Amino acid sequence: MAQKEYDVIIVGGGPSGSSTAMFLKKNGIKNILLIDKAKFPRDKICGDAFSGKSVGIAKELGIIQDFEKVPHETVYGVLFSNPKGTQIEIPFPGADKKDNKAKPGFVVKRINGDNVIFQNAKKQVDTLEEFTVTDLITENNFVVGVKGKKMGSQEEVQLKAKVVVGADGTSSVVAQKLGIGTSPAEHQVIATRAYYQGVTGMTGNIELHFVDEIMPGYFWIFPLDNGMANVGLGLLTNEKQKRKIDLKKSQEEIITNNPLFKERFKNAKLDEQGIKIWTLPLGSYHRKNHGNGWILVGDAASLIDPFSGEGVGNAMTSGKFAGKHIAQAFKTNDFSEKMFDAYDKELWDTIGPELNTSYNLQKIGKIKWLLNLVIDKAATKKEVKEAISGMLANEKAKKDIISPLGLLKLILT
Ligand SMILES: Cc1cc2nc3c(=O)[nH]c(=O)nc-3n(C[C@H](O)[C@H](O)[C@H](O)COP(=O)(O)OP(=O)(O)OC[C@H]3O[C@@H](n4cnc5c(N)ncnc54)[C@H](O)[C@@H]3O)c2cc1C
Known part of the structure; x- marks a missing residue:
């Protein structure tokens, strides 16, 4: 049975979806529904690093001060090491360890950081949590809504809208139903994430270590509040398949045996969640991201930096451009693919050169x-x-x- 009709339905309340919602609101669209299958706060497997780009968009949305209210650790630069074990510390430009307010970047568990973004969106638009979108509604070759189920119910609910935004992450149902496949293995990274208490030798930097065990990928240690650290490693999915690497085993081996880390992890305790694994769709692959009545943002549009693995900044950036171009479409009541070409153009004109450069850096790595x-x-x-x-x-x-x-x-x- 069809229910209330919206101007825009956004599937996914992560950084890309919640940013899209707030930018739509900023651009004058009022009748917005933001859907997520989870109930916030919810976890997301991630390195938890919130870079300068994410900080910039959070400032633009006027929500940066809310991150102060949740546990986080400010970081001032990057510590790199090469396979030989040489280490270098590179400060973020403008970073000043004595000025905690400058916040060049920070590390915040996504369960807390995403909740900040989602709750801000929730103040501005209608939200529907614990609702899983399972399919799209199409009419005359246009997407005009979604089908789905409330958690615990078998009844299919249909929700209609003039535009549907797919912000539903790596395994986007919206993208799948539109027939857009996942990114090829050479444009995907597979990575672990684990939380440890008591890793020693932290320096106020995020750490990227190009260690032999996982070349051409890297092992990271990101400092969190309260003596915790986010620890993981990742490499291209095609390399993992070729070399048949067991990621969890590699992580345990590095921590136990690598001379750079074994002392630092001697008394470290892995938390009860253990080591988790998830994939990163990279922006070295320009995935189709718009069509009649629909737009994809964030991981659903495959926008993660191919060198650093950062995706939150580009997820929020795509939300900003989606908000702008969807609002533009409402002025002429034209929700066609041709109209949304401008979204793709502005997004890729802005982040494309950087993604391309990072792809080349990935090759050097x-x-x-x-x-x-x-x-x-x-x-x-x-x-x-x-x-x-x-x-x-x-x-x-x-x-x-x-x-x-x-x-x-x-x-x-
Ligand atoms: C191991 C790892 C480490 C990473 N480290 C970093 C890092 O340190 N810094 C960084 O910037 N980026 C990092 N990334 C990338 C970053 O996590 C993503 O780019 C970012 O989460 C993209 O945001 P999003 O909103 O597009 O998707 P998501 O954050 O995945 O949000 C998607 C939302 O959609 C909801 N959803 C999914 N399917 C449905 C459905 N059918 N119906 C309703 N709702 C649905 C989900 O519940 C979820 O809330 C990392 C990724 C991984 C895997």
Whole structure:
């Protein structure tokens, strides 16, 4: 039985869906329904790092101050190590360990961070939690709503809207029902996540370690509040398949035997959730993200940075552009694929060059001797360290560094 009709239905209340809801509201759309199959607060397997880009969008939405109210740890830079074990500490540009308010970035458990974003959206739009979307309603080649079930009920409910936004993550039902397959294995990372209490030697940085055991992927340690750390590793799904790597075993081996970490984890305790595994759809693959009456955002649109694995910033950025272009469509009552071409264009004009550069960096990361050389150089040469610091913050510096000449300059400095 059909129920109330909405202007926009958003499937998924994670960072992409909740941001879409708030940006739609900012752009004047009133009749919005935000659906999630979970009840918030809910967990999401993640490294929990909230980068400068995410901080920027949270400021734009006026919700950054609410992160102060939940447990989190401010981070000031990145500690890298190469397969040889050389370590370098690269501060985020503008980071100042004495100024806690500057917040260049922070690590916040997603169960808390996503709840901040969702609860802010909930103040502004209608929400429906514990409702799983199972299918789409289509009429005359346009998506005009969703079908689904409330948790614990067998009754199918139909909800109609002029536009449906798929913000339902890696295994997006919206994308599946539209016939858009998942990203190919070479454009996906498979990764672990685990919480440990009592890892020693934390430095106020997020740590990315290119260790032999998991090359060409990396092992990370991100500091959390209260002596906790988010620990995981990830590598391209096709590499995992080729090398038949058991990710959980590799993580345990690194922690127990790698000389860089065994002392640091000697008394560390894994929490009751154990080691979890999930996939990351990468933005090295430009997935179809719009059509008649529908738009995809966040992981459903495959937007994760192929080098760093960060996806929250791009998820929120896509929510911003979806909000803008859907509101534009309401002005002319045109919800066609052609109308939403502008969403795809603005999104990819904005994040495409950066994703492309990161894809090239990912390829460099596969070459062990080059990684050893660059990180060794950065450990001894201020100029190389500064170039990498600029690269973390700035698209132009990133481009310079991965051009053949830029790379040569860096190595020969
Ligand atoms: C191991 C790992 C580590 C990562 N580390 C980082 C990191 O440190 N920093 C970073 O920025 N990014 C990281 N990422 C990427 C980041 O987690 C994602 O890019 C981000 O969560 C995308 O947000 P989203 O809103 O698109 O999707 P999600 O956060 O996945 O939200 C999707 C929502 O949709 C809901 N949903 C799904 N299906 C349905 C349905 N059928 N009906 C109704 N609701 C539905 C889900 O319950 C969920 O709430 C990591 C990812 C992984 C796997």
